[in-house]
Amino acid sequence: MGSYPEVVERAIEELSNLPGIGRKSAERIVFYLLDRPRESAKKLASAIYYMREKVRFCEVCNNFSQDNLCPICSSDARDRTMLCVVEQPSDVAVIEKAGIYKGLYYVLLGSVSPLDGPGKNSGLNLGKLASMLKRFPIREVIIATDADTDGEMTALYVQEFLNDHELDIFRIGMGLPVGANIEYMDATTIAKALQCRVKMRL
């Protein structure tokens, strides 16, 4: 297809299959690697290979982990009375980066869609969530699924599942993004922000 040797073409094709990487970017990466010592391409290839071989889901919370238990579930420093429910392991990484939450997580590995139709027919496996509630003295749950239709539906589904337990259940706050001007916000965001208002004088 191109004028490159077959092995180069193959590398470009594999790279352009990755999210966010088009053929142009793939070519740039390949040229960069060809310009570097062989060792750097080898390091990259082996890092990707071992990452894929070693990483699995934590057997307790479904977060990415190298061991049976992820570093968060096995840490004594975490607040084991708090649980944050998210859709994907990447959500854990983002919340951790904020540095404010010190509790545990439960990763759903998906969401419920209204297109799935009515009833409790989601593919979500909440069995592990029930085990977590037995394993840890959890008293508070924050449901931090996305603020879109699927995320809202998933939040309701999880809330229903948790209703039988003695827990304080919260939905993550939604509203104005930091730095936003009210005049440019859409009505749904404003409505959410008003619902999630915070008392200034206690």
Ligand SMILES: [Zn+2]
């Ligand atoms: Zn874990």
